Amino acid sequence: MTTPESSVASHPAALWPQTLVGAGVLLTGMALAFGAIDISSEAGYGGVGPNFLPWLVSIVLMLCGGWILWEARTGGFRELDAPTGADRGNWPGFVWVSAGLLLNAALITSLGFILSCTLCYVMAVQGLRRASGQPGVNAPRTWAIDAVTGVLIATPVFWTFTKFLAINLPGLTSTGWL
Known part of the structure; x- marks a missing residue:
């Protein structure tokens, strides 16, 4: 636990x-x-x-924003731990995650929700694994596990939105099940 005097946040440049x-x-x-x-x-x-x-969210956001401003202007965030992690961002990992998001947006209408979200998941997990330095990121088994996991996450989400909530998401077929 740090005191406001020793906290990094109490420095004027951090405010x-x-x-x-x-x-x-x-x-x-x-x-x-x-x-x-x-x-x-x-x-x-x-x-x-x-x-x-929308009104509830806006009021809560304004209250939180006011509180954050008050904290910042009265000495900074208290009990703030020193930063952890790498000195710099991992750009290759960032590129993998960004490419996954962009491909999902670009391909969702042609591949359908399930496959495009699976691709997004696989690429994001690859980026995060590479950024953390995990071994075996290029192993076919790792890619297969990620793909199966992506399908297992995206499929119930697709079915929940299309079948239970009646919200149309782009599908691969016209049946509404894929």
Whole structure:
């Protein structure tokens, strides 16, 4: 446990990033509230209107942003541990994860939700494994396990959205099951 005097966060140079984070959270809450003004407040089936959740989230964000700002401007985040991890970011791992996300967005309408999300999962896990220095990342067995795991995660999500929630997601076939 550190005291505010010995904390890295109590240094004046460390207070500006904390202040910017608080201001960003506060402004995000305000922007969401501004957008919620145009949403209908007519009560629905559950007794609340469609604007209830946006207003709730915006109020919570504004409260959190104000609290973060107060903390930052009154001495910084207290009990802040020293940073851990590598000195620099792992760019190859970042590229793997980013490529997975971008390929998912680009291929979701042609491959379908399940296969594109599986590809995204496989590439993200590969990037994280490479960044942590795990051995055997190029082994076919590792790739196969990642692919099966991706399918096992994406399939129930797809079925939940399409079958139970009646939200249309891009599928590979017109049956709605793949």
